[in-house]
Amino acid sequence: MDFFTPPDSRAASAALEVVQEHGEPWLLNHSLRAYSWACAHAAREDVAHDGELLYVAALLHDLGLTAPFDSHTLPFEEAGAHVARVFAAGAGWGPARRDRLAEVIVLHTRDDVPADDDPEAHLLQVAVNADVSGHGVDLFPAEFRGELLDRYPRLGFAEAFLARVRDQAERKPGCAAAELLTTGWADRVTGNPLDLPG
Template identity: 70%
Template structure:
């Protein structure tokens, strides 16, 4: 199994095209690394999941941080979910699948979700946690970590992401990002082993 190969579907290809069009390289690579962490973890612990749904959710989960889709009233994950719902409608997904896509994206910044209850949300949470703050990074072999970062370099991710998170927190003090910032999350992001010289 090639953990770096996206699902072979029109929606998956379109999601990647959207990311290339609307996200800066540091954010695009974050999404691609997150998909890699998610699929590797799923394979390692045998979590059955919808690969296309996971891929599209992972690619689109941060679109609410980009200027064209930033909302001054909604939390960025909610804005991302709305954009993803519209994307899914254009891709021909039915109402239930569109709703699932939005649900997975919103859940990635919420309380921990178990794999039994919602495998795609669980995998996205694990993957984003590893990539953003290094949470659970020990699940992956040093070789695999090196391969992921070589394929999809960090490109100053931590600093660029924190600029966006701080902006969201200042403008939307009741959002999930603001709560994370108050909880010392910025320090954990800055200390992510993926961004240390040894990596």
């Protein structure tokens, strides 16, 4: 099964262009890996979902960590959700679909969302947890993991991502990023098995 091909839509193509323009290579590859992790998990667990919505959310979910879209007051996931809502309006999505996109992006940093409640948010959470901290990567076939990292190398992802999260936490001490840093999460990021040799 192909977990790497994006949906064939104008919004999907535009989302990729946006991240290519505004995200560093390590962030672009993380976003692309997130989509592939999500698709692989959906196939394994038979989670029905909206593929276009998932792809656009995966591609745009960390835009709030980039300099052009960072907010001095809002947590990065909320800032990114606002950017995504504006993007979706430009792509011709109606208000309800724009709201869904924003909701999926915000929820990816919140408490676990069951697939039955919100399949796209659930899939993005599983994907981001796998890619960022290695949570559950052993549940994915080694062949898939190898192809994923060959297609979208990590390019120093852990160090770069942690630096952005620490900056968010320092400037916005009440945000979800700050909460994560009190849990030992940073050690899981730096110890992610995806970054180990071999």
